Amino acid sequence: MMVNAADIPLWAAVAVAFFLLVGATLALIGAIGFVRLPTFYERIHAPTLGTSWGIGGIMVASMIFFSVAASRIAIHEILIGIFVTVTTPITFMLLARAALHRDRAEQNGKAPDKHTGSGSGPEEIQDEA
Amino acid sequence: MNGWTHHLIIAPILIPLLAAALLLFIDERQRVAKAMVSLAAAIILCFVSIVLFEIESGPNAFEGVYLLGNWSAPFGIVLVLDGLSALMLLLTSVIGVAALVYSLARWHAVGAHFHTMFQLLLMGVNGAFLTGDLFNLFVFFEVMLAASYGLLLHGSGPLRVKAGMHYIAVNLAAALLFLIGVSLIYGTAGTLNMADLAARIPQIEPDRRMLMEAGAGVLGIAFLIKAGMWPLCFWLPTAYSAASAPVAGVFAILSKLGIYVILRLTMLLFSDGPSAGFGSTFLLYGGIATLIFGTIGVLASQALGRLAGFSVLVSSGTLLMVLGISDGAVSSGALLYLVSSTLTISAFFMLIELVERGQDAGANVLAVTMEAYGDADEYEPEEGDGVTMPGTMAILGTCFAACAILLSGLPPLSGFIAKFAMLSAMMGTGAIGVPPTAAIWTLVILVILSGVAALISMTRAGIRTFWTSIEGTVPRVLVIEIVPVMFLLALTLALTVQAGPAMQYMDTTIRTLANPKLYIDAVRNAAVIPGVEFDTGKEGH
Amino acid sequence: MLLPFVGSLASAFLLNTSSRVLPSWIAGATALLSLLIVVAAYPAVSAGDALRFHVEWIPQLGLDFKLRMDGFAWMFAVLITGIGFLVVVYARYYISEEDPVPRFFSFLLAFMGAMLGIVISGNVILLSVFWELTSIFSFLLISYWHNTAAARDGARMALTITGIGGFCLLIGVLLIGNIVGSYDLDKILASGDVIRGHALYTPALVFVLLGALTKSAQFPFHFWLPNAMAAPTPVSAFLHSATMVKAGVFLLARFWPALAGTYEWFWIVGACGIITLLLGAYFAMFQQDLKGLLAYSTISHLGLITTLLSLGSPLATVAAIFHMLNHATFKASLFMAAGIIDHETGTRDMRRLSGLFRYMPITATLAMVASAAMAGVPLLNGFLSKEMFFAEAVETHADSILDRILPYVATLAGAFSVAYSLRFIHMVFFGPPPTKLPKETPHEPPHWMRFPIELLVVICLIVGIAPAMSVGPFLHTAVSSVLGAQTPEYSLAVWHGFNVPLMMSITALLGGAALYWVLRDYLQRCDDGPPIFRRLRGQRIFERILVEVSWRWARMAEKRIGTRNLQPQMRWVVATGFFAGLLPLYLSGFETRPFAFTGVDTAFAALWALGVCLALGTAWLAKYHRLAALVMLGGVGLIVCTTFVWLSAPDLAITQLLVEIVTTVLILLGLRWLPKRSEGIDDTITLRARFRRFRDLALAVACGIGMTFISYAVMTMPVPDAIANYFLDNAYSEGGGRNVVNVILVDFRGFDTLGEITVLGVVALTVYALLRRFRPADDSMGMPEQQQIQNRFDEERPERSAGDTVRDYLLVPSVIMQWLFPIIVTFAVYIFLRGHDLPGGGFSAGLTLSIAFLLQYLAGGTRWAEDRIRILPLRWMGAGMLTATVTGIGAWFFGYPFLTSHFQYVELPLIGKMPAASALLFDLGVFSLVVGSTVLILVALAHQSIRINRLRTIESDKAKEA
Amino acid sequence: MEIILSIAIGVMTSCGVWLILRPRTYQVIIGLSLLSYAVNLFIFGVGGVKTNVPPILTDGVSTSSLADPVPQALVLTAIVIGFATTALFLVVLLASRGLTGTDHVDGRSDPK
Amino acid sequence: MSAIIIFTAVAIAQLMLAAAMALASIRMFRGPRAQDRIIGLDTLYINAMLLLVTFGIGTGRVIYFEAALVIGMLGFVATVALAKFLMRGEVIE
Amino acid sequence: MLPYPILTLMLVLMWLLLNGFTLGHLLLGIVVAVFASWAMASLRPEKPKFGKWYLLPKLFGIVLYDVAVSNLHVAKVILRAGSRKHNPGFLAIDLEIRDHFAIAVLAVVLTSTPGSAWLEYDSNDNTVLLHVLDIDNEAAWRDTIKNRYEKLLMEIFA
């Protein structure tokens, strides 16, 4: 299937552009945060911007675009959204827990021990391998 | 070759493939069943090869073209059977049967899936011999290589693994070069079919042709690595000598595959036309370097396995030189040499293990690996299924002597006939009144010197092995181990006695190769089977 | 004609008994039969025409199995079979029971056959075939007692020298073939003038002579013969007096009409002959070993024959042929006598032997007569031919220094010869009784052992006394067959009157006797070998050189120009690949296109700026930061995927992505077994290492630049009139699919796919087989550090049990991963089914399903996963391979070639038109095989962890028990 | 686009070549992976570089404008084979590491 | 008009996503620890996927969707394996 | 025959989303979905025990909204990371829900929401350790999680 962007009505084009840009902006902000935030535990929050509404925005844009252009409901993008939403947390959880373990094992900064819900992020150390 | 018999062309590929597929269904513990399936396949394969060879050596020899998927060339993949490929198929299957029988004594049980990999190796080799398509050639090269990796590593152990790693690393790099070469050729000539490519070369504009030649050059390196040209050959003696005996035996054919492809492609693409003679100087010098290196290596080798490995290089070097001077009569001698040296080296590799078994060298390595790495789910290789030979030493000695004679090119076996055929074409009655050039003299001297080196080295090794063994323990050799060796050596004898017809075949083959038009026309004119309209669809094209 | 030769060979190889009587009877019978047949051929031969026998062998190359017996050949044939027969008789008593008798006779007969082959070959290539055969069998005969080092070394040296000589001869006859245009002996002998006038004459001559001179042990190749005396005496008697060494001079005589008569011939052959004649005789005097003496004497006599042949005069040639005959008779008998002495006393050292006459008078008498013949005493055959030699020596042939010194040399050599003959007799048979012999009380041998000597000595006498009547006609037949029209007038009389040659003979006789008298005491004591030269032994030099060249140099050279390390090999591969690509372009003057930056998509460029950085990062970090490098490699792979999408290849993108995922997991699975590596430990960089790195870097950069140029050049060149258009035009109408790439994969070029999945299958099997034997290095044997810490943590706390941490760790993720399983399975089916029309297909689907399985292993661990899903990867693989192949074969039943696809649209109720292509079935095979292989690889790797755990448990149990 | 792709191929080739010339097995396997990327892109590129014309037939679109499907098919085969051989090399390097105790390509234990 | 709006938005979005990818790979370089790099890769995956979707919008084709879907559904597998490797030193136990 | 009817239904839906709706694909989708459910059955996963499953859309809506809000919040935090310092911190929470499936949903929700991340779960005492990007009001966070999410989840998964 191939559709032509010129065929869709203006309102749809504006909506598509809006969602597209919202999504891309969120993804970009997430990436910026990922670079700028100082500790690992803070950094893991940033990319979720991209994986939540960042994806959402772009998927919505795509859905609108193809549905309007082909004049039939094309919402398979929703699958991508669902899958990313479900799978990304796995990575983050596993990584965060691994980081926690490493910090504890290396007694690195103020990595929280179990139950002590306090402590800020550990100091950054360089990785060895 | 009509109807069902036409499909015989593809049989050398399908028989081992089907056998391999069946073998996957048989449990690893049912070793007898596996062996039976594998052996049956190899024997059928041998039979088919003989039939194909008979067809090609008969009065109505022709280029048999098989259009896979019923797509006409150059769009589909074609298989082409001609004198050369029929010869190589026969050689492969004969060696295959010998090595397989040999392996049944013990090696096939030393690791998992020996037979499957063995069959697929045969499939890869046969496919590479038959295919008329460059990329398909790559695929079959890879099949062959993948199986050879597995077989080389068969039995494991530090030596094999190290040799295997080098072998694999080098051949992976070679595979990448292969791909670069093929894609360059496709990008500049717009085809992958070898016949079509040959036909297109004259029409390619110069700019493109230069790139095409660059592609051919890169491609050539990939084949030369396989053929073992210096300085791309250092992996070879190590790998071949590290392989288990039956595997090394069948590996003897692999380096010839590289030679085969170079012969095929140079004759087809570069025998005339604007790119004529491309790369031949390189082959000549490369061959000389290889032969020198091989000769030196033969002299320098202490272990028999390495000696055999370097003999492979000697053989390759000789053949490359001959390809480099690209003379018809010499080439047909070289073809005989190819057959003879392959049989010899194959037999020699298998013999070495039997001989060294008396010295406990090879057996020890095996014992060590078995002891250290055997697992609970590992089974021990058994010794018993076969009858040991009486007069073992005498037979081993005779076989060894035969190998020595063959390798050094002494009469009366085919090693001599082959060398004589080449030398005679270069400076004997084949070249009456043509004074040998410097290149010819170099070649002749090197060929002779390599024979001398083999003679010196083999007598040294033979004396050490047979006559100065301190304990003189007679190795335990099973009939099914020595018979394949004797069989291959007997073939060299047969080749000697039947040298006349053999040379006739080689001459015809080379003459056909020298006329690429035959090949090109055969491929291009091969007609698809017309489609039959069915009610709801159609069959064929 | 053929019969004796074949018969002897065949019968020889049939022998396999332990008795020594039977083999010797067979051998004797064969030899006698051969002799009789040869003799029976005499009338035909003497009629002047050669007997011929002809079978085609390799007609294209001019190599035929052609036998040709003329008078000369006949004479040699008689010699070979006759002496052969006698030697067999002799050997019957000589060879002891313990030795492998059949082998001896088998080799001996085979040798006899080969030797006969040489003399009756009618084709020079055939001749060289037999020539090398004699070398081989002589090797086997000399080394008959191979448990002694002397026999082995002597045999090897003989083989090496005569073998090389044989190769030279081959080159020589090839050159002659080039000149004449035929290898037929008749033609060659008839074209003497053409050969001598040809530019290739000199090389041909040199190569032929190298063959002949090595075989006949002529200077400077003489040294192998004395060492060959380690052979059993019958062998020496046969090979080293009568036959093999005669092959060289036979050859000279055979080619005499074709090659002789030129200045080169005279100089080369003459110089060698004269030096050999003199040196051989001189050396012979100083030998302590009986056989050594005889060997050097043989060398000397062969030198004599060579000298005669060099002269180029027909008369000299007559003398040469006559002396060949004579020498064979007396020398064979002497060898046999020496053998008897050795046999009876246990030693051949002349210093220990003495006064044997009283123990074995008959043998002594026979030996005395024979050595008198050797010394050239009148009334014996040796005298006659020597007289002829002296006569020729006096004649002027080609005026030169050689020619002028020849008479003196001849006389001197004659004197030496008298001296050593005298010494042989005197020292062995006369004087006081021997003491301290290895064997006590020697006595006469059995009569039949002595019989051959008696017969030969009688012949010596008969020929010596009545030459013209006895040997005359035969000699004439031989001579005239060599010389043909040039056959000179000669007389075989005992008495030629009192002339110069006789003077020379007398001088030699007296001088020799005097010489022996003077040297007698010295010889009784001295070491083996002549003074001065004793140290300079050819054999030593030869072996030294052989070892030096063929062993040390070779090993050094192999190290220099070869390697056993991987890095240099890879360097060569890369460098040759680079040059193979660029050299043709450079040589043909290829002009690169100027780079154009137009039409570049910014986002795409940005993407690749990233990709380039990641690639560089990967290369940079791969040594110390493996995980980081792997992560970056993943990044590069992702960008490659994106590129595929960008550049119209969605299929590639999907496949690449899936492969990427699986590969990353694979490498991670492997990473656990690699050693820890941290920066700084092994960082002492030498200057050499620095240079190597720089070189590698330069090579890498050069390759990169080369690839950039070539790819730019080829990308900017549209593919000319490619097969692609056909595919695009016909994929739907003929292949029934819209996704052209997939139609190519499963239909147009389905055969490639079949091969490609086979590769995957084989690799999986290899991985599986290799990992069954896998054992990690000691430092990887332990549990990973993380697990140790976590287990310790769990064990230290009372409320926890080991494994809690990992269970909690995976608790939430594993729930999700489990529920993803059916979803991914569904997705795999989706990918599979849409392949023919849209991106996807069997391979992608197979990988997807494998990932679904992989995820379960990740989530629950191997045990958990295998408790629930029993995948039988081998079955999947076998089924896949079978399905794909059988689908292909199915086309046969419709009369089409392998893999011809069949497709049609099927009208299904409710659903409508559905495409049903047999290619889909093929793709199903692909799918199945990919699943099986990938899972097999992953599982085999994954299994290592539990395998090692088990291994560890077993070992710790063992340690506890101990 | 061609220029970008060419440079990308060149850089990946350089990195790959550099890595396969290194002494550690891990470097070699990473290098081979990089090289296969480069080579795959190269094969892909010889068919010409075209955006948004995937060789998937749609009614009414002329076939002549579509991207060359042949190199794509070749790359697919190359990817599969590359995948297989990477897996193989990985296992071999593991076996070598297990048997020799080192990850040096020649099984040498001394750092060099 | 519609076309211009959409193409502009797509182009901008693509550039932004490319920038996001660049930022993600900065983390892959800088680390400092393995977990950062791995999240960097994950982010790279997500952004690449988004890029593919925008590419689909820009070209009006749906056939690029599957590639994006594959990333969305299976892209996490590699990073999960990496994470587990960090935590346990072993990917599959 | 149908071990997981809801799953099967979802898979059919997924199939139709992927392929578009035709009768053929509905049938094919059902076949595939049933097949995939069987595959799932072999894994013997813990079956989620649904209680008031109809509350699921409510949860979905809440989460969608919360995620959007946190998106904005976190975006702000990131964009002015220099000027106003946020206050990151860890947070340990005792959970009451025990159903693994429900815990998984909670984990996905919390992790997908920018600003909170699921670090460590301890099955012994059923606690979870979270990391929060801006933990100005710790009690509010606890409240949100316990009352807004956990309670709802406990109702859904009885």
Ligand code: NA
């Ligand atoms: Na505990």
Ligand code: NA
């Ligand atoms: Na979050």
